[in-house]
Amino acid sequence: MPDHSVSSLMTADQALHQRKGTMTDPGVLRADMHAEDALISRRSIRAFEYEPVPDDLTRRILEAARWAPSGSNIQPWKVHVLNGNALQKYTDAVLAAEKNGEPREMEYHYYAPEWREPFLARRRDCGFGLYGAMGIARDDRMARHDAFVSNFKFFGAATGFLFWIPSDLEHGSWLDYGTFIQSISIAARGWGLSTIAQGALGEFPHVAHQMFDIGDEFTLIGGMSIGWPVEDAPVNLFQPDRIDVDEFTTWLD
Ligand SMILES: Cc1cc2nc3c(=O)[nH]c(=O)nc-3n(C[C@H](O)[C@H](O)[C@H](O)COP(=O)(O)O)c2cc1C
Incomplete structure (x- = not known):
């Protein structure tokens, strides 16, 4: 079997030498984790x-994630x-704002306006699985609301990110942003950290604009x-499944 483990372009060691020299030493041990293991062990x-x-450590993760690709390298x-x-100040x-019934309007549409199959069923499975793991009954609207509000409390974490994009950029740049967000999650896995990407933190955008003095150019x-993670928290045991490769892939020779 050919040995493809060493790229002819740049080995990991060469890349580390070339790029890592400028990276922060966080002073903690980094796990020896294969990229594949980082990908499949990531859980929200x-x-x-x-x-x-x-x-x-946060800086080091961002220093790695900034190597994410972006169209024309516009980053x-x-x-x-x-x-x-x-x-805490942001959470408060x-x-x-939520309690006062202030406008809760994200600055973009995350989902299509109408839910249809097969996405509707997947979304339902995800929601039921999540609330089931927390022991919340389907009709317990109060408990579901409280669970959702934990988004704004960064699920108990003491560190979080907010993500902004220049408002005049197009779909392509949002694609770029996805690669960046996943890069943060995977870099974090390498340091034994866990993450969750949260669209919910895009709700009440006026609070963030005001608090951080950011205009509508972002x-x-x-x-x-x-x-x-809290190791024994039932909610963290929820592991939504995935569709098979052959369900989304067409192989052509
Ligand atoms: C861009 C993005 C936004 C998300 N927003 C939220 C969110 O606001 N709240 C939440 O609980 N989960 C959120 N998720 C997590 C998804 O629910 C989760 O990725 C999905 O159910 C698959 O589970 P897994 O990440 O544990 O594999 C988000 C994921 C992504 C990629």
Whole structure:
């Protein structure tokens, strides 16, 4: 079998030498994890220990994620890192806005206006699975609401991100942003950290615009919680399945 483990372009060691020289040393051990293991062990975590991710480690993760590809290398990302008090202040402001019934309008449409199959069934499975894992009955609207509101509390994490994109950019740049967000999650896995991408953090955008003095030249996409999971939290045991490769792939020779 041919050995394809070493790329003829640049080995991992060469890349590390060339790029890592400028990267922060976070002062903690990095797990020896295959890229595939980082991908398949990533799970969205919804109960975190309240433990801030040290800035050097957060920086190191962002230093890795910035190598995400983007069309014409335009790198359309803009990130706020919220730690401790800053995160609490933002959470408080969003919770107050929610309580006061302030407008809850994301600055873009995440989903199509009409749900249809097969997406509707997948969405239902995901929702029922999630609430089931938390022991919340389907008709318990109050408990479902409370579970949703945990999004705004960054699921108990002490570190989170908000993601912004220049408002004049098009679909392609949103694609770029997806690669960036997943890169953060995978880089975090390499350091034994867990994450959850959160569109919900794009709700109440006026709170973020005001608090961080950002004009409408930027659109709030959402955010992410990052940290160490509460190991025995039932919600973290929820593992939504995936469709098979052959369901979405056409093989041609
Ligand atoms: C861009 C993006 C936004 C998401 N927003 C939320 C969110 O606001 N709240 C939430 O609980 N999960 C959110 N998720 C997590 C998805 O529900 C989750 O990825 C999906 O159910 C698959 O589960 P897994 O990530 O554990 O494999 C989001 C995921 C992505 C990629």
